[in-house]
Every structure is written in C-alpha cells, then in structure tokens.
Amino acid sequence: MDQSRIRNVAIIAHIDHGKSTLADRFLEICGAVEARRMRAQYLDNMELERERGITIKLQSVRLEYGPWRINLIDTPGHVDFGYEVSRSLAACEGVILLVDAAQGIEAQTLANCTLAMEHDLAVVPVLNKVDLPAADPDRVAEEIEQVLGFPAEDVLAVSAKTGEGVTALLDAICRRVPPPEDDPDAELAALVFDSHFNTYRGVISSIRIVRGTLRSGSRVRFMQTGAVYNVQEIGVRTPAAVAVEQLGPGEVGYLISGVKNTAEARPGETVTDADRPSPTPLPGYREPKPMVFCGLYPLDGDEYPELRDALDRLRLNDSSFSYEPETSTALGFGYRCGFLGLLHMEIITQRLEREFALDIIATKPSVEYRVRTATGDEVPVDNPAKMPPAGEVVAISEPILAASIISPARYTGRLMDLCQGRRGRMKGMEYLSPERVELRYLVPLAEVVTDFYDQLKSRTRGYASLDYEPDGYEDADLVKVDILLHHDPVDAFSAIVHREASYPYGRRMTERLRELIPRQQYDVPIQAAIGSRIIARETVKAYRKDVTAKLYGGDVTRKRKLLERQKAGKRRMKAIGRVDVPPEAFISVMRMSS
Numbered sequence: 001m002d003q004s005r006i007r008n009v010a011i012i013a014h015i016d017h018g019k020s021t022l023a024d025r026f027l028e029i030c031g032a033v034e035a036r037r038m039r040a041q042y043l044d045n046m047e048l049e050r051e052r053g054i055t056i057k058l059q060s061v062r063l064e065y066g067p068w069r070i071n072l073i074d075t076p077g078h079v080d081f082g083y084e085v086s087r088s089l090a091a092c093e094g095v096i097l098l099v100d101a102a103q104g105i106e107a108q109t110l111a112n113c114t115l116a117m118e119h120d121l122a123v124v125p126v127l128n129k130v131d132l133p134a135a136d137p138d139r140v141a142e143e144i145e146q147v148l149g150f151p152a153e154d155v156l157a158v159s160a161k162t163g164e165g166v167t168a169l170l171d172a173i174c175r176r177v178p179p180p181e182d183d184p185d186a187e188l189a190a191l192v193f194d195s196h197f198n199t200y201r202g203v204i205s206s207i208r209i210v211r212g213t214l215r216s217g218s219r220v221r222f223m224q225t226g227a228v229y230n231v232q233e234i235g236v237r238t239p240a241a242v243a244v245e246q247l248g249p250g251e252v253g254y255l256i257s258g259v260k261n262t263a264e265a266r267p268g269e270t271v272t273d274a275d276r277p278s279p280t281p282l283p284g285y286r287e288p289k290p291m292v293f294c295g296l297y298p299l300d301g302d303e304y305p306e307l308r309d310a311l312d313r314l315r316l317n318d319s320s321f322s323y324e325p326e327t328s329t330a331l332g333f334g335y336r337c338g339f340l341g342l343l344h345m346e347i348i349t350q351r352l353e354r355e356f357a358l359d360i361i362a363t364k365p366s367v368e369y370r371v372r373t374a375t376g377d378e379v380p381v382d383n384p385a386k387m388p389p390a391g392e393v394v395a396i397s398e399p400i401l402a403a404s405i406i407s408p409a410r411y412t413g414r415l416m417d418l419c420q421g422r423r424g425r426m427k428g429m430e431y432l433s434p435e436r437v438e439l440r441y442l443v444p445l446a447e448v449v450t451d452f453y454d455q456l457k458s459r460t461r462g463y464a465s466l467d468y469e470p471d472g473y474e475d476a477d478l479v480k481v482d483i484l485l486h487h488d489p490v491d492a493f494s495a496i497v498h499r500e501a502s503y504p505y506g507r508r509m510t511e512r513l514r515e516l517i518p519r520q521q522y523d524v525p526i527q528a529a530i531g532s533r534i535i536a537r538e539t540v541k542a543y544r545k546d547v548t549a550k551l552y553g554g555d556v557t558r559k560r561k562l563l564e565r566q567k568a569g570k571r572r573m574k575a576i577g578r579v580d581v582p583p584e585a586f587i588s589v590m591r592m593s594s
Contacts, residue, residue: 004179006250008208009124010073010088012116013098014106014465018128020044022098022160023061023074029166030063030070032238043074043239058084058194060091060206060252061239068174071252085112087267091193091208091252094122094177096169097148101127101135101157104143104436107406107467113148122177125150126169131159143433180250188212188220189278190247190255190271195319201232203259207271208252210282215246219274220257223281225264228274229257266319288320290338291399291470292345292365292449293382295326295492296352297334299359304333310356311335314348321348326383331361331492336383342449363492367445370397370473384494387480390531396496397473399445402427405456407464409437414459422447423476423498442471446496481535483509484527485517506536514538 011019020041027033027042043059063070073088089095095116099109116123125144127137141152156172158165194206207214214220214234221228235243236253247253259265270281298307311323322338339345345365352358368382372395381387403424405415409431416439419426424443431437443452448468456464481502483493493513497505506528513526517540528536551559 007177008071008092009094010092011096012112014108017100018160025166062236087193089119097125101130101137104140106465111467125155127157130157184249186211187278188273192269195265203265205255205265207255209247221274223270227264232256292339294365295363297331297361301332365449385491396478398476400471401468402471403441403443403468405439411460479530482529510536510538
C-alpha cells in the first residue's frame, strides 16, 4: 500500500478516561468487527481486564478507513503500566490524547503527553464523555491550552459511548498525523514492541517495520541475541489474525518464527534479514525496573513445582516482572518477585490463582534499599531477611519518588497533610485553573506502596490522581524490626521501617499475632525487636489443667507436690517446644501489614 496512506497512532490517557470504549467505536465505524460479534472492551482479552474495566496489556489492530490504513494501539492508563505506553509510542508517528470532559487533566494525562512529546509525535487532543451532564468542554479545552499548550479550537469533542464526533476524529487523525517515512528497499529493520507466548506456536511478536520489507519464509536474525530463525508466518490483526505474504515499511503486524523463549524476542529487540542484515540495531527502550518486591509461597508446600512452572509460563506473557528462588524458615520454599507497582503485584498474584489454580501466600510488599556496611560495600536489600547484622550497618538509603498529584483545589489541605505524614517534602504547587491544583512532592517509595493511593482517593472523594517516577536514593533513619515467636525470629514477618514507625508496627504485629496464634501447653511470648532490644511484647497464655482436682484432703504439701511436678513438665515442654503458625494466621497478618 502507498505509504502516504498509512497512519500509526496510539491512544493515551489517564485511567478510566475511555480509551477502550473509543477503540470499540473505531472498530464499529471501520467495519472491523461484525455487529453481532461486537462487545464492550473488544480489544481487552484477559478476564481480569474485563472484570476490572481496565487495560493491562497493550493491543494493536489494523483499521481500513476509506483510502486510509490506520494501525491503532490501545494502551493502559494506570501508572504501574507506563512501560506499556512507552513501548507503544516507539511504534507510532502520532497519539490521540484523550481527556475526560468532566474531570479534566489528570496526572497520567500530563505524564503520557510529556512522553509523546519526547518521542516527537504528533498529538491530537480530544475531549471524551461530552454527553455527560457534568461535562464542561469549554473549561477543559481552556485547561488543555493553558497546561499543555494546544490551542483550544484544535481540541476535538467526542463521546466514545454514543459515537458522537468519532468520525470527525478519524478524519483529523488522517490529516494531522504524518505518514511513516521509511525506505522499502533498505536493509530490513523491524522493532519488536510486544511479545506473548502461545502454547502451540511459540512466541508471537508484535512488530513495526521501520525499514525494508519482511517476507514470509525468509530467514531473520534477532540482533541483540544473534538467534536466527525462519519466518513461519507474518500477519496483521484486524482484530482477527490474518496472515499476509509481506509487511512493508511503516506497517504494523505480528511475526511467528518458532521462538520458544521470549528472552530471545524481548520488547525493544530489532529483527533484520539474516542474509542482508541492517548495519545497526534500532534504538530500543530501557528494561522496566521492578519497584515493589514480595515473596510468593505456596500454601501447600507440595505445590512448589507447580508454582515454579506457573511463574515460568506467566513470565512468557508478561516480561515486566522478575522472580528468583528464596527460602523462608516459616513458609518454606518460594520465590522473591519484583513488580512495577502494587496494582501490577495484585494482577500477577490473581493471575497465578485463577489461571493456574494455585493457593499462594504473598508476604508484605517491600522496596529495594541500599545498605552501606562498615567495610565500605553497598549492598542492595529487597528482602528484610537479607539485611546485614545491625552492627555492620553504617547507613541505609531508600528509593525516593517524584510524585505529582492533581486534585480539586478544595482538597489541598488534606493532601498536604497526607504527604507530610508520609515523610514527603514539597517541591512545588501550581494552579492549573482556579479550581484545580497540581502538588509536587518527594515521597519515599516505601510510604507509597502501602495504602497511600487509597488514602489519596478517600481524602479527595475519588477526584485526585497520582503519577510518580523514580528520583534516586536518600539516606534515612531506617531499622529492621524482627518478630520473634517463642524467642525464634520469623523472617516472613520482618520489615524495614522508619524508626518513628517501628514502635507502632511492633505493637500492631504482636497484638494481632496474639489473637491468631493458637494456645499451647506453655506460655508463648511474641516479641518485636530491633537488633537485641525488645520494643513490644504480648503473651499467648498456656492451657491450664487443674491437676489438684483429684485431691480431697490431707496435708497442703500433697497439693504443692503435684503443682511442682506440673511446673517442671511445662518447663521441659517449653524447652523443646515449637510453635506452629497456621496458614490462616499468615494470610491474616500479611493482609493487615500490607
């Protein structure tokens, strides 16, 4: 097809601003899906996506609109999946910036728009949900002009739900987004921007042809790994997979070449012709860096092999999380997993439970600290159990986030109180309009991964939005709090917290465990300790048996003799005793501490 008729665009927006609904209207108008097969969120394939109403994985589709061919990518909106957005933009010349006409500019709107501008992409600003009674298109259009710099008269107004203005938007995409400027006769260079694993066909890679032409049956080389494969099938998604003989420059499609390991076809990889290779690989994008860590353990220790296989298979479909084996004295064998955020952790955990029928225990989320020891070494610590002994620790650094919060101005005081209570430091405050304000804070990541987002929403009645990005490490007064059961530390309950929060954490954990640990034949002390210093204690009282009930008279020494014998037996039992913590207690405590 003539390259001048091709348009590659992605939809970017804040979460719940109507990206998937707009994609549905595009599919209907372009006739890509029969009316009888149409459903809401058509491009969202996962059960969790449809259940939660959010997009987790990017989806691409080819649309035929008159003489135009539009390759559309629907992207996630949540901050945890920002890496999916960056991967999408690498395959586009333009973006549709979607803004809710009732809510206005949100934190992710700013972040995604900035990302698109960094890629030098054409931006088509669009107001969605103009059919809502609360919509105020004129005010939000002025806000877009003031904050993002796009003229208010260039902002399109649509309703993705009713279809109002969507045809005009398609026309605007064809006018404003430039065509790809690629050479069909140059050496082949195709960018892999997504991959997923199919049990029968291996890795299916989503690709964008940057230079040259990819033909079915040719031999291709993955430039980063050096692996060479024969092309088994190339095709496009319309949204059904349709095989084609070749893909020319500027086109987006999929590639199946018999790859069995997604490590060989990672996003950012460059595919070239094995016989006529490209001299240089395409600029990729940085690997996603895990920000939140937790341990995953099977509820039944015999299911450890099943958990390992499940993680291996899930990693093929989502390369953004990492895992490595670890052992806990309390929970047995498991894996230490790294995630991009709390929502990402929750999604992966639920997919393990649903898709692989596993019962798992997730430990308290933690972040990666950097510990400087007396020898001058800097040790990364993502698990409290790996913390060096207290006597060897010189300083502990924690990761810091640059957080941007956009909210109605009337909630400013509540938000400042929340951020300062989480050890945040204000960087600036800017009024986007008389009614809306942007607060910029530096906040420790450890304070954000607990319930910061829930508190943010509850204090602003759901109107505030949050975006953040890493901002380096800073030294802090942090300590490791150990929980001891019967004088033995339980590593699953250990945590690295700020010194001011260590005493409330210790009291809360000991009180909760006292309610959950079953009674034994002897007293069980539950202690919270910082190093060798105990900061909180509770005791699970022993069962009491009246051994003197059978006595009916005689001297008091008979009674004392029986009590002393019972006391000695309890002492021996306590010396060799072991406290078994039921799985229900672990789950309850982990839920409370998270």
